[in-house]
Amino acid sequence: MSYRSQYGNTLDGHSERIATIIHRLGRLVFGDYGGVFVFLLSCSAAMVLWRTTFSINDNLVVANGLVALSDGHLHVTTPTYGETLRAPGMAEYNGKAYPRNFAHIVFALPFLWVLETIAAVADIRIALAALWSLSVFATVSVGGRLIGRHEPAHLIGGMLALVSFVASVASATPFPLDHLAYPALQLATIVAAAGCALVLYRLFSHIYSSDIGIAAGIASGVASPALLWATIPKRHVLTALFTLFTLFFLYRSRESDRISMYRRYRAIAYVPVGLTAWLNASEGLVLLGALAIADFATARENGVRTLATVAMGFFVSLLPFFLTNYLIAGDPFTPPRMLDRYGAGAVNTPVTEDLAAVSESSGAGADGTSTSDSSGTSTSDGSGTSIVNTILEGIVGGAGPLLGTVDRALLFTEFLSHGLEAVRQEPGRLYHTFVRSGYLGFSSPGATGIAINVAFLEALPIAGALIAAPVVAVRTVFDTLIRNTSPSLRSSPLFAADIFVAIYTILITLLYIYRLPIHAALTVRYVYPLFPLAIYAVARLSWVRTTVTERPLWLGLTYAGSVLIGGQLALITVVTKGYTADETIQGIALLSLAVTAGTGLWSLAGAFDRTNTSIGAILLGVGSGLATILMCVFAFSFFGPTAKFVLSLLPV
Amino acid sequence: MVKHRAASVIVIGVITATVFASGPFVPVDFTTYDNPCEGGALSSEGSATIEPLSVPESATFTRSEFGAEVWKLDVPDATVRATDVQGCVRLTYEINIDTLGLSSLSTATVSTQSSEKSQLSIPKTTLSPDRIDEDHYNAEVRLIYHGMENGNTVERPVASRNITVGVTE
Secondary structure, eight states, X not given: OOHHHHHHHHHHHHHHHHHHHHHHHHHHHHOSHHHHHHHHHHHHHHHHTOBSSOSSTTHHHHHHHHHHHHTTOSSBOSOSSSSOSOOTTOEEETTEEEOSOHHHHHHHHHHHHHHHHHHHHSOHHHHHHHHHHHHHHHHHHHHHHHXXXXXXXXXXXXXXXXXXXXXXXXXXXXXXXSSXXXXXXXXXXXHHHHHHHHHHHHHHHHHSOHHHHHHHHHHHHTSSTHHHHTTSOOTHHHHHHHHHHHHHHHHHHHHOSSHHHHHHHHHHHHHHHHHHHHHOHHHHHHHHHHHHHHHXXXXXXXXXXXXXXXXXXXXXXXXXXXXXXXXXXXXXXXXXXXXXXXXXXXXXXXXXXXXXXXXXHHHHHHHHHHHHHHHHHHHHHOSTHHHHHHHHHHHHHHHHHHHHHHHHHHHHHHHHHHHHHHHHHOTHHHHHHHTOOOOOOOOSTTOOSSOOOOOHHHHOGGGGGGGGHHHHHHHHHHHHHHHTOHHHHXXXXXXXXXXXXXXXXXXXXXXXXXXXXXXXXXXXXGGTTHHHHHHHHHHTSHHHHHHHHHOHHHHHHHHHHIIIIIHHHHHHHHHHHTOOHHHHHHHHHHHHHHHHXXXXXXXXXXXXXXXXXXXXXXXXXXXXXXXXXXXXXXXXIISGGGOOBSSTTSOO | OHHHHHHHHHHHHHHHHHHHHTSTTSOOOOXXXXXOSTTOTTXXXXXXXXXXXXXXXXXXXXXXXXXXXXXXXXXXXXXEEEEEEESEEEEEEEEEETTTTEEEEEEEEEETXXXXXXXXXXXXXXXXXXXXXXXXXXXXXXXXXXXXXXXXXXXXXXXXXXXXXXXXX
């Protein structure tokens, strides 16, 4: 053979191998092209609402934390973003300022490296415009593949990408931020939000069919508050992602017959718990509580080997949490939010939007400081007593996880009792959080004074279908009792998943209800993980699934129509009548409530076997469209006037 | 299949090439700011003759709809004519309601590239529902010119009017 053909053969071999690796990796992550489509659609849509300006001021702390970490240290030295280190959320230890939500910071670090590499060879504005154009190209192309029209879709996608890119370059202005940590955080959150959609897709295409999977994925990625929060890098999207991971692996563990798979997936389901604790300790506890209850209630067997594997998975997942806390405060069990607020002399500092920090530090800060004090004295002593101390510390360290868990569990029950008390004394909180928010006169210093908060059902109208969920639950229990088939129900993977979702919902509501409603929550962001979980629950209703499988075209067209035509109508109405941002938001919220009510009624009819798929498709489509429009209103109308959009195409 | 491959190559190629061209290795600058004013967008290092064409005679407080509850202050736009423009000047359009302690303003820059007639509008300000208890308030609207005169920066009111702000439910 000639050199040329030999060379050609080797090249072919290599490229084939690379292609195989990419294929395998793709299959592992995305499952199939449906997953890729859902992921890319969520990313492309979220990028449209991407702004370089800060939306909520405690993003400053996390962004500064990322800058610090990229420079190689945990504490923040200079406020790269914002004027001062005294921003809400910054903790103080030993005179140094420490940020929080470390899981988010570490997750965003690779994105920062990539952005910095790109910035070294290209203009960031142009590069991000290119990223979006290519993302749109890929979305349209893969979408075409799914409907069997790959060729034309590929060409259309290519044209769209080229046109949008050229327009972006023509209207480009210099990128306003010098340090790329904040955009990196946002990019990481976009991926996390798209990841949530992907997990829902994989779960549902696994349980039911890819149609349901795609509908659930699109609902989660584009037709829910994820669209807005994807580019506001608060921790909530990441919390939701971790929760969905746990749900997915819990389901998979109950699904398999092989004990090794069962054991493995059961252990993996505990990994996101530690990661959530690394993100926010109380949310980690909520996830642990929900998982532990659901897991042990539906466990197939609790043999020593299984429990050991599970404990190992759990412990390993907690290592980053312990390590970070140890590096900051010298005590693995003191997360940053238990430290003093930076710049505040006393515990009773003015209330910020994160109330939990104040109550936590007053309750358990004593614990944390005393432990760190003793370790401080032992190192400065340096004599024989330090050996005793070290041994004691070793014992404490060994029993540490147990003691720490017990300690935190006690703290946790404090949260629960707080929550229960709040619900008992002020049931209106539940109403304002979940049903109707409207104008609530918040007097806190960070409040805008206008009604820019919406309740849960106002932000996700399709969740109105869940009103029929109790009917299903009662019926299932009734059927089980009558037919006495409890073993099979208990071991059903869907049962485990449903229990997990139900308990998680209760726990996270109890965790946050005593301080909801609150300003700057926008779409009750504290219970944000409930949005993808609500979509899970809605997809579990059989009449919803029937509607999606029988009338996919109606559903798709109604959704697209509501967004495109309805969105234009809303725009025209707002401009002609001169509505302000808060009026627009509340107006759409009222519309959403109407659709929610309709969806609820339809769902109740469906629960009693009177499903009307046409009405259902229209209601679900319009409800999803309203959710998308509302998020766009937040981004363009409320944040818009003072925002700088990343895509220079947008006329702001 | 060829079309497919060709499309991918062309699109990805063009985009990637432009991205790399925008970087420091190629001396092309795609991102520019269009700013005719020296000293930034809010500079006032110029001069112009400003003639107010219309200044509002009244403003209103209306309640927000759909349960948003807050009072919106609606001030009609003012129009001015600018002639003999040299450089850039700044115009401020403001309203002051002393009894409520409320003032709001907007700024516009007039340069050689702006049209002769400019319209200034004050963005909607809001007040919480419990602040309003009368049915009208007295206010003052002013148009202020920031520019240069004889080498000194001056701030001169071009128009000033006392108006009534009516309250409508």
